[in-house]
Amino acid sequence: MGAASELNLKARELLAEALQLDVSEVPEDAAIGVTDRWDSLAHMRLIMALEAHLGKPVDTDAMVAIEDISGIVDILKTA
């Protein structure tokens, strides 16, 4: 699996955990305002899961930029 695919998978896993779904149930186009389960508490769980995975706080600019899976991937690239 290429690095990009690994990051995408990890992003989907973290999002799945936050949305309380199986990874296979996370839509490819999951996004704020599009995915009903992606609500304010899920978003909080996502950020906290990202910080736990990275072992450090998420940069505010990057955190605010999260709107979909690509935003999560961008943060994972900084690890």
Add this chain to the structure above:
Amino acid sequence: MAWIPGTPIRLETENYILRSLTPADATEAYIAWWNDAEVQKSLGFPPRGWTKDQAVTHISKFDNRGRFHLGIFPKGQDEPIGFFSIIREAGSRVVTNVVIGNKDYWGKAVVREVRPVCLDFIFDEMRVEKVVGKVNSDNYPSIFNYKALKYKTEGVLRHHAKDLDGNWIDEVQFGLLRDEWFEIRKDLK
């Protein structure tokens, strides 16, 4: 009927009524929100330790002209579960903040339901050009709610304040322009 400045307002959504609070609304539940550590953390404050008199004084500062303090009432209930404040900062700019004090309603998409009707009032009746939201960087649910309504991230003010543990945190400013809202609301579900 068009809004008359200085008169209380009443807005309605599918599940909630929002109306201007009065000193009579300084109930034990309302005061408790100001003294609750979890609720106040969302505003970046420690518990205020307010008395009823202080709550009444606070509510009395809102004049329904450039300052509104709207209680959020589930339909059929007399007790609010939170409030939505609207404050005109300058001639054509407004800042808002919303607090859901009743924790039973956390995670129930209350803000996503009530904010649009408040924005309609702000842009249609108050006729301002811009609405601003300011939030501490650790208030993830609030950040989510701004992004869900397609506010623009206008800036991150670095180390703008300290959290309750004394650590520096950033402040994020979101903005929404009048024309932007008119386009966004066309697509709302």
